[in-house]
Amino acid sequence: MNTRNKNKTKQSCDCTISRTDIPPAIQEDLDAVGGIPGLCDQLPPESSIVTTSTTYHALSDPLRMKVLYLLRVQPLCVCVIKACIGIADSKLSYHLTILKKAGLIEGEQKGNWIVYQITEKGLLFAQENPPMPSL
Amino acid sequence: MNTRNKNKTKQSCDCTISRTDIPPAIQEDLDAVGGIPGLCDQLPPESSIVTTSTTYHALSDPLRMKVLYLLRVQPLCVCVIKACIGIADSKLSYHLTILKKAGLIEGEQKGNWIVYQITEKGLLFAQENPPMPSL
DNA sequence: AAAACGTTTCAATTTTAATTGAAATATTTA
DNA sequence: TAAATATTTCAATTAAAATTGAAACGTTTT
CATH class of the missing domain: 1.10.10.10 (Winged helix-like DNA-binding domain superfamily/Winged helix DNA-binding domain)
Structure with a gap:
């Protein structure tokens, strides 16, 4: 079982990108935040996003x-x-x-x-x- | 020339409604605010409304x-x-x-x-x- | 109970926004 | 300068939202 994603309330993403494909400055920040999966984990839950955009x-x-x-x-x-x-x-x-x-x-x-x-x-x-x- | 509307920055409305057509409680508040024209004067300018709704x-x-x-x-x-x-x-x-x-x-x-x-x-x-x- | 009034609902149409895939642009690398 | 990469633009299509007018609904008045 995937332990990283158990009990998650935020959505995560399974996409990856090869390390050499993006600007170095951005890559550094990205590493600090846990790469693309870490970045995706910072998204609010889908349901909350939908509620918000419906209001807007x-x-x-x-x-x-x-x-x-x-x-x-x-x-x-x-x-x-x-x-x-x-x-x-x-x-x-x-x-x-x-x-x-x-x-x-x-x-x-x-x-x-x-x-x-x-x-x-x-x-x-x-x-x-x-x-x-x-x- | 219509003196009431000169130099207006808010939009106003020219519509009227016969005094007996609406609930008394609302009519009172409405009178206090200057009737329907007074109410309409409280709208922000059209351009500002459009900007706002575009952002949303x-x-x-x-x-x-x-x-x-x-x-x-x-x-x-x-x-x-x-x-x-x-x-x-x-x-x-x-x-x-x-x-x-x-x-x-x-x-x-x-x-x-x-x-x-x-x-x-x-x-x-x-x-x-x-x-x-x-x- | 019928007529009148204010408001909503519905189906049909029109308008606007979003999606798609191919082609174009701009930058970098070879 | 050619090839490769990242991103945008464009035209065509699809999907969603807004408008329209007629009919329906609920409340009040007669």
């Missing part, structure tokens, strides 16, 4: 960022968000769902309306000079 | 996050990154370009290789518990 994806659309900035001001029903941004209902709903799934906003039914508010996580990304979050 | 887009792919995490450890030539991640040259190059354009990494030719390193901006996003950046 939700933030990667200007429209969605606008919604987040609006909800930073106060909770809002969909119709007000729509009035500010000026897009079709179904389009807005689509983007709200993406923000919601990423945990950046949450919605609550209040009578005839659904009122959305920003979450704590969302707030971290809705700063104009954002002071960044743990995802 | 660069971060929205697991592959690109991996590259960023690797470069957090030390500067690397493309071949080592490739050895860790295990994808085709041209694919890696495509993703490196996106990270570079977003200002998260930079590359320098060193002899036969191109050595990439993470930028200060990139470093802010490559924390496992990221302490967030101003974009």
Whole structure:
């Protein structure tokens, strides 16, 4: 059994590269860190990487960022968000769902309306000079 | 001439909504902030929103996050990154370009290789518990 | 219970992003 | 200068995300 990899929580890589193929300065640093396998061991677990990039994806659309900035001001029903941004209902709903799934906003039914508010996580990304979050 | 909108740096919205159409609690907050136009004035300028979401887009792919995490450890030539991640040259190059354009990494030719390193901006996003950046 | 309202869902389409493999470029070595 | 190596660029394809308009859903009002 491969003892080096037992109980690993980080992902490792099985790839190798011949020692003469890379610049000496980089090779030195690489040796210090345990070569390519040691370097790969420094990657966060795949699941965490996926979570992180999913959050960033939700933030990667200007429209969605606008919604987040609006909800930073106060909770809002969909119709007000729509009035500010000026897009079709179904389009807005689509983007709200993406923000919601990423945990950046949450919605609550209040009578005839659904009122959305920003979450704590969302707030971290809705700063104009954002002071960044743990995802 | 419209005096309200002269010299504006934030974007504003010209949409209105009839006063009775939204939940009272929200209406109150909305009044306090200057109604829908006042709310819209709180949006950052469009250009800043686009810059922000472009950065997030660069971060929205697991592959690109991996590259960023690797470069957090030390500067690397493309071949080592490739050895860790295990994808085709041209694919890696495509993703490196996106990270570079977003200002998260930079590359320098060193002899036969191109050595990439993470930028200060990139470093802010490559924390496992990221302490967030101003974009 | 029917009509009206705010919002979401769905299927179809359009747009954008990612992947692929071959060819091109630039640097070094022979 | 030719061959070899590392990386990028390009055109074509595939895959994913966004948009659209119509229909459905749940709540409130009449």
